[in-house]
Amino acid sequence: MQTTLAQYKETQSSDAFALQNSKLLKVSLAGHTIQAKLGSMVAYQGDVTFEHAGSGGMSRMLKKAVTGEGQDLMKVTGSGEVFLADSAQDVHLVYLEGDKITVNGPNLLAFDTDIAWDIERIRGASGMMGGGLWNMSLQGTGFVAILSDGPPVLLNVASAPTFADAQAAITWSGGVTTAMKTDVKMKNLIGRGSGESVQMAFQGEGWVLVQPSEGQVVASGPQGSNGGALGSLLGG
Structure with a gap:
């Protein structure tokens, strides 16, 4: 019997993070630890252990409690290989070399545990968006895996004034500063606006990925959109 399944054979790579395909990330643990979105494991081989990562400190725990931002993470350790995905969204790899990027929390899939993360507020957001607009910053050396709901576009911020919807802007580089832009024309006040009256503004030297x-609609219920049994087991 002929089969075409051979085209789906496991990818071979010397890198710890490698794309199995556009929607599936393969991580070779080789004795080191990564952090990944809670419930994102779809398969693994070998000796792999999963545990809830927590907030990583009182400051970040308080920020998560107040803002609702900051992805629920799990620590993944062992000597095997783990495959990660989330709702068949596209996966993109960024390798940091002492750099900093900012990521919209739901779009973060996984990162090397040596990379430091924190929760930061978008400048100018608090007065107009009910408590502020917050995202996760990551800085250090190692891989970061980012999710996008469809093929994104990479915009050069330095080339022109750049604006994006807050949920569509999924990550941007450390040389970029952000602010909020509002359109308060009269037509917006009387119900005839475009529906795009608030945008994020980007400026500086660097890029933004849109x-x-x-963003995908999150299903209601105790397991969320992709927590599954593993999310319950880890307390997600």
Whole structure:
């Protein structure tokens, strides 16, 4: 019997993080630890252990409690290989070399545990968006895996004034500063606006990655959109 399944054979790579395909990330643990979105494991081989990562400190725990931002993470350790995905979204790899990027929390899939992370507020957001707009910053050396709901576009911020929907802007580089832009024309006040009256503004030297969506709708229920049994086991 002929089969075409051979095209789906496991990818071989010397890198710890490698794309199995556009929607599936393969991580070779080789004795080191990564942090990944809670419930994102779809398969693994070998000796692999999962545990809830927590907030990593009182400051970040308080920020998560107040803002609702900051992805629920799990620590993944062992000597095997783990495959990660989330709702068949596209996966993109960024390798940091002492650099900093900012990521919209739901779009963060996994990163090397040596990379430091924190929760930061978008400048100018608090007065107009009910408590502020917050995202996760990551800085250090290692791989970061980012999710996008469809193929994104990479915009050069230095080339022109750049604006994006807050949910569509999924990550941007450390040389970029952000602020909020509002359109308060009279037509917006009387119900005839475009629906795009608040945007994020980007400026500086660097880039911003924008997905062709304002994010996937999260299913209601105790397991969320992709927690599954593993999310329950780890306390997600």
